[in-house]
Amino acid sequence: MRVAVASFEYEGNSLSLRVERRADFARIGIFEGAALLQAMEGKDLALTGAIHALRDAGADLVPVFAAKGGAGGHVEDAFFHEARDRIVEGIAAALPLDGVYLAMHGAMICAEEKDPEGAVLAALRARIGPGIPIAISLDLHAHVTPRMVAAADIVVGYETYPHVDAYQTGGRAAGLLVRALRGEIRPVTRMRKYNAIVPVLGGATLGDAPMAHVAAHARALEAAGRALSVSYFPVQPWLDMADVGITGLAVSDGDPAGAEAVAQDILDDMWRRRRDFELPAMTPAEAVRAALALPGRTLLIDAPDAIGGGASGDSPALLAALLAEAPEADAALCLVDPAAAARAFELGEGAEASFAIGAWQDRRWFKPVELVARVERLCEGSFTYRGGPASGARARLGPSAVLRVGGLRLLVASHAVYEHLDEHYAACGIDIAACKLVSFKNLMNYRKLLGPDTGFIALHGPGATPLRLQDVAWENRRRPFWPADDMTAPTALA
Numbered sequence: 001m002r003v004a005v006a007s008f009e010y011e012g013n014s015l016s017l018r019v020e021r022r023a024d025f026a027r028i029g030i031f032e033g034a035a036l037l038q039a040m041e042g043k044d045l046a047l048t049g050a051i052h053a054l055r056d057a058g059a060d061l062v063p064v065f066a067a068k069g070g071a072g073g074h075v076e077d078a079f080f081h082e083a084r085d086r087i088v089e090g091i092a093a094a095l096p097l098d099g100v101y102l103a104m105h106g107a108m109i110c111a112e113e114k115d116p117e118g119a120v121l122a123a124l125r126a127r128i129g130p131g132i133p134i135a136i137s138l139d140l141h142a143h144v145t146p147r148m149v150a151a152a153d154i155v156v157g158y159e160t161y162p163h164v165d166a167y168q169t170g171g172r173a174a175g176l177l178v179r180a181l182r183g184e185i186r187p188v189t190r191m192r193k194y195n196a197i198v199p200v201l202g203g204a205t206l207g208d209a210p211m212a213h214v215a216a217h218a219r220a221l222e223a224a225g226r227a228l229s230v231s232y233f234p235v236q237p238w239l240d241m242a243d244v245g246i247t248g249l250a251v252s253d254g255d256p257a258g259a260e261a262v263a264q265d266i267l268d269d270m271w272r273r274r275r276d277f278e279l280p281a282m283t284p285a286e287a288v289r290a291a292l293a294l295p296g297r298t299l300l301i302d303a304p305d306a307i308g309g310g311a312s313g314d315s316p317a318l319l320a321a322l323l324a325e326a327p328e329a330d331a332a333l334c335l336v337d338p339a340a341a342a343r344a345f346e347l348g349e350g351a352e353a354s355f356a357i358g359a360w361q362d363r364r365w366f367k368p369v370e371l372v373a374r375v376e377r378l379c380e381g382s383f384t385y386r387g388g389p390a391s392g393a394r395a396r397l398g399p400s401a402v403l404r405v406g407g408l409r410l411l412v413a414s415h416a417v418y419e420h421l422d423e424h425y426a427a428c429g430i431d432i433a434a435c436k437l438v439s440f441k442n443l444m445n446y447r448k449l450l451g452p453d454t455g456f457i458a459l460h461g462p463g464a465t466p467l468r469l470q471d472v473a474w475e476n477r478r479r480p481f482w483p484a485d486d487m488t489a490p491t492a493l494a
Ligand SMILES: [Zn+2]
Pocket: 139, 140, 141, 163
């Protein structure tokens, strides 16, 4: 079995101003050939899981190309074209092959191409012909398109949110590919989609959350032999495109009608639970006041500026509220502002000066906050993820400064970096265990830090990752759609 492996992962957001270029992917790592296999070792990425599963099955691996970004606005066309061509031409150059595995997020967008994964897969299929099975793994927030499903034989999504099974998902997709190559199964993938989007904040697969029930339903369908694999995609909702919606998907053994029925079943389960995804949230000022009245530590979740959802991470809304409502409280807040970080480096550690912080990239909703702070520490903010979908991978906040204002330690970073736990704070010497209030700009991973003396309050307000999807000024979505319209029956998109 000769199998080519590659990855190209990135999550887009139409409301975000961020543009990811080659240098942004290179900061995390772009790998080709033997260096790719080396780079994937010790990580819990989907590609790592697939490589291990294929190797265990005795496959001869052809490493082609790997580029993993985080989330942001969109990928610059030039780098998309480069990556697409390296993948397609690299795989074509490796022919003859028995199979192909690709790790993708599934919700990438570019300036021109709105279905980049579909474009890569269609180009690959056209180049290698119809006979070679293609298996792909996707994030649970993938925007799955009919073009992707038409080009790939096997499509498998993450089962969990918070995402803790990227490695296993790559292994499951590769495992099905191996079984297909051995002639044990004839995988057929089908999808169904509704014109509906749901809040990411309420999309956990934990406890009694709505997606936990959907996940359990999917596992039961697999256990009952209804499909080889069942996936559910509550989708990255901040994509302003007419064909974005919650999606059910199934892989069957040579049974297209069976796969379609299971995809419909899991999609209907998500639709029935659509009202349950809403979680309570407060304005920043309300949240700070409520947190001060609570015992223990409170994580303040700046949901509308979630870096993991593609936002700039530069909203100073919570910073302003902390300074106004709790100036002396022991607090930690991280915010992206390369200009402020550069100014801190010019001033040096120990200097006290005035700063204008935040709204560095995105001034549609907020202005920078003026404050006087002491430069407590300067650093490069390098760290290794201790879990999650990027487990084992390195990240770098870039030149970063810890500014001290009253009880607040304000971490000013140069790059918007995916938040997992408190790795970014720890990398700059901030111990969140000593803080009463800690801010996070992620929508789900903070849950891993909750405990008997640590609760959370989610914030609502304007931003590139707003909670209230019905309030966004969508330009391209078709009406009616949930939750803007109170529909009793869904509209099918695919
Ligand atoms: Zn995701």
